[in-house]
Amino acid sequence: MTDATMTAPARSTGFGRAVRGTWNAVFPVVVVVSVIFAIWYAACVPMNIKAALDQAERDGVIVNPAGATARDRRDMSAIGLAFKNPEQAGDTFVQERPRLPAPHQVARELWKTTGDMVLRGKAFSKRSLLYHAWVTLSATVLGFAMGTVGGVALAVGIVHSRVMNMSVMPWAIASQTIPILAIAPMIIVVLNSIGITGLIPKAMISAYLSFFPVTVGMVKGLRSPDGMQLDLLKTYSASQGETFWKLRLPSSMPYFFTSMKIGMAASLVGAIVGEMPTGAVAGLGARLLAGSYYGQTIQIWAALFSAAILAAVLVGVIGALQRMTLKKMGMVR
Amino acid sequence: MNTTSQPVIVAEKLDLTFQTNDGPVQALRDVNLTINKGDFVSFIGPSGCGKTTFLRVVAALEHPTGGQISVNGMTPDEARRARAYGYVFQAAGLYPWRTIEKNIMLPLEIMGYSSDEQAEHVDRVLKMVDLEGFGKKYPWQLSGGMQQRASIARALAFDAGILLMDEPFGALDEIVRDHLNEQLLALWDRTGMTVGFVTHSIPEAVYLSTRIVVMSPRPGRITDVIESTLPRERPLDIRDTPEFLEIAHRVREGLRAGHAYDD
Numbered sequence: 001m002t003d004a005t006m007t008a009p010a011r012s013t014g015f016g017r018a019v020r021g022t023w024n025a026v027f028p029v030v031v032v033v034s035v036i037f038a039i040w041y042a043a044c045v046p047m048n049i050k051a052a053l054d055q056a057e058r059d060g061v062i063v064n065p066a067g068a069t070a071r072d073r074r075d076m077s078a079i080g081l082a083f084k085n086p087e088q089a090g091d092t093f094v095q096e097r098p099r100l101p102a103p104h105q106v107a108r109e110l111w112k113t114t115g116d117m118v119l120r121g122k123a124f125s126k127r128s129l130l131y132h133a134w135v136t137l138s139a140t141v142l143g144f145a146m147g148t149v150g151g152v153a154l155a156v157g158i159v160h161s162r163v164m165n166m167s168v169m170p171w172a173i174a175s176q177t178i179p180i181l182a183i184a185p186m187i188i189v190v191l192n193s194i195g196i197t198g199l200i201p202k203a204m205i206s207a208y209l210s211f212f213p214v215t216v217g218m219v220k221g222l223r224s225p226d227g228m229q230l231d232l233l234k235t236y237s238a239s240q241g242e243t244f245w246k247l248r249l250p251s252s253m254p255y256f257f258t259s260m261k262i263g264m265a266a267s268l269v270g271a272i273v274g275e276m277p278t279g280a281v282a283g284l285g286a287r288l289l290a291g292s293y294y295g296q297t298i299q300i301w302a303a304l305f306s307a308a309i310l311a312a313v314l315v316g317v318i319g320a321l322q323r324m325t326l327k328k329m330g331m332v333r
Numbered sequence: 334m335n336t337t338s339q340p341v342i343v344a345e346k347l348d349l350t351f352q353t354n355d356g357p358v359q360a361l362r363d364v365n366l367t368i369n370k371g372d373f374v375s376f377i378g379p380s381g382c383g384k385t386t387f388l389r390v391v392a393a394l395e396h397p398t399g400g401q402i403s404v405n406g407m408t409p410d411e412a413r414r415a416r417a418y419g420y421v422f423q424a425a426g427l428y429p430w431r432t433i434e435k436n437i438m439l440p441l442e443i444m445g446y447s448s449d450e451q452a453e454h455v456d457r458v459l460k461m462v463d464l465e466g467f468g469k470k471y472p473w474q475l476s477g478g479m480q481q482r483a484s485i486a487r488a489l490a491f492d493a494g495i496l497l498m499d500e501p502f503g504a505l506d507e508i509v510r511d512h513l514n515e516q517l518l519a520l521w522d523r524t525g526m527t528v529g530f531v532t533h534s535i536p537e538a539v540y541l542s543t544r545i546v547v548m549s550p551r552p553g554r555i556t557d558v559i560e561s562t563l564p565r566e567r568p569l570d571i572r573d574t575p576e577f578l579e580i581a582h583r584v585r586e587g588l589r590a591g592h593a594y595d596d
Binding site: 228229231232233234235236237238242246247250253329330331 | 392413414419420424426428429430444471
């Protein structure tokens with residue numbers, strides 16, 4: 001009897017601690033997300049109020065200020081109009097082509113073009129965002145792989161060769177100062193003229209953006225062993241190759257994964273930009289472009305969000321790989 | 334023992350000048366020293382006196398700008414290739430991604446030992462530094478003193494006859510340091526190795542050494558070489574004997590004579 005009463009509260013506090021722990025982790029996220037949604041909904045009212053008032057007027061409703069035409073309202077403050085016409089606020093969240101779509105509109109569009117299509121067995125139809133995301137993803141991953149291999153190779157060269165150290169780094173930095181929007185169409189046109197089309201040109205743009213963070217991170221990582229550790233290997237008469245495999249490369253791993261995360265995000269941007277100037281018919285970039293041609297703001301926002309979700313997943317995958325690798329290496333406690 | 338002594342490290346008129354942005358710095362000037370087989374020689378002196386530099390010249394990590402130095406009758410570079418010495422640095426410098434036994438295997442891998450030999454050497458040196466059973470641990474699971482012992486085991490792993498130690502216990506607290514000094518002395522006694530030991534601490538130098546080399550800075554030079562009269566067998570409380578205090582006094586005098594603190 002006494003035993004039971006002793007253990008019961010202990011177990012409940014353990015459970016309580018677990019709940020509290022989860023709550024402490026989730027609470028800040030919930031707060032931030034709620035604030036963002038609140039600001040977003042609030043912003044929808046002034047952004048879309050003019051179209052809502054025009055529609056209301058056509059439907060025969062008297063809107064404030066009385067007597068002002070749609071033309072007059074165009075030059076008025078949107079925030080002022082929103083305050084004068086609180087009855088029309090609700091109409092700003094349900095328009096077909098709003099200036100700023102409301103969160104639930106974007107969410108509905110996202111569902112309609114992903115989950116709903118999967119349920120209807122048309123996951124890879126041309127109207128499905130999954131299809132477009134897949135097109136962008138394949139270019140991103142291929143470009144990222146090329147950029148990472150190239151970036152690591154450059155870093156190895158820079159660390160081991162004085163000539164490369166002096167000559168390559170300035171060019172690598174210069175390459176990143178050129179706006180990608182300027183150079184992307186040229187890469188595509190040049191590659192097109194020598195018969196390379198489709199995935200490769202987009203992947204090249206991705207690689208162009210993603211090699212740089214990998215190079216910079218790996219140069220730093222491969223140089224991270226201090227003088228004492230290099231001296232130690234010297235006392236064993238270790239070769240440059242042995243120094244690389246046994247000391248430099250393992251030391252660089254934390255830097256490698258961090259720079260890959262940046263490279264992956266850059267790679268996705270590269271693939272999307274690569275889909276824009278060519279009039280590409282598939283991919284998130286093409287979806288963004290088509291949306292802006294036809295004023296489909298909801299479609300644009302849905303494509304933007306799927307790009308963001310894709311980036312988060314890809315960076316998350318690298319983060320998981322990082323934890324696994326460092327744990328296996330014994331570098332995480 | 335000293336009657337049959339054979340020289341292991343011989344330095345004659347050794348000079349080393351570093352070229353820095355502030356002009357040349359004479360790290361070593363006219364250093365003459367002979368270290369015999371089985372000696373435990375400490376180098377003591379203030380910062381900048383060239384004690385570490387001398388050790389690095391022996392290890393062929395620095396190259397003298399004048400004079401002669403031989404290690405086991407060879408140049409330092411040849412001696413290094415012949416695996417004449419193991420070097421212990423101020424920090425343990427264990428690889429965090431390798432277990433203790435893998436860390437000790439590092440030199441053996443590079444020197445091309447077979448995996449059977451590697452395992453055998455690791456077992457032996459772990460026993461020597463009292464770390465049996467810790468082979469599978471990662472460095473962060475060990476205390477600072479244990480890590481430094483592992484780094485000594487790593488330096489012993491390939492049977493070098495000479496152990497060069499650059500302030501190996503400088504970062505450890507006094508109690509751990511006493512313990513490690515005692516262990517090091519026992520190790521030296523058992524193996525008959527030749528040890529070159531750089532330190533800042535007078536008691537440490539007197540307690541450990543058969544000979545104490547007192548150095549002074551600007552330019553780095555030897556001001557006194559003191560032969561210890563203490564017996565080979567040294568319990569920790571030998572440090573309270575008059576004999577010990579007398580040697581310590583002489584070291585202190587030597588340091589004061591060559592002082593460069595002009596304030």
